Amino acid sequence: MKKHSLEHFVIRQADVCGGQPVIRGTRVTLRTVLASLADGDSVEEVLRGFPTLDEEAVRAVIAFAAASAEEDLPLPAVPVAA
Numbered sequence: 001m002k003k004h005s006l007e008h009f010v011i012r013q014a015d016v017c018g019g020q021p022v023i024r025g026t027r028v029t030l031r032t033v034l035a036s037l038a039d040g041d042s043v044e045e046v047l048r049g050f051p052t053l054d055e056e057a058v059r060a061v062i063a064f065a066a067a068s069a070e071e072d073l074p075l076p077a078v079p080v081a082a
Helices: 030-038 043-049 055-072
Strands: none
Touching: 030 043, 030 055, 043 055
């Protein structure tokens, strides 16, 4: 993220959307944005569907998903030198 850290955009509170990660200041879950992108929606289409978001917030959702996936992926085996 160039201008802001992920924490600027992504929050998780027990009393908002059942504790799912949402974009700060909204009730738009990251899962909802990612599902729209996975269905083939462009960033512009997501922004039209969720006018409270801006492009930087959508990019933060993508970055958050990438960071989360990186944490969950198993590390490849390190080759043993012969």
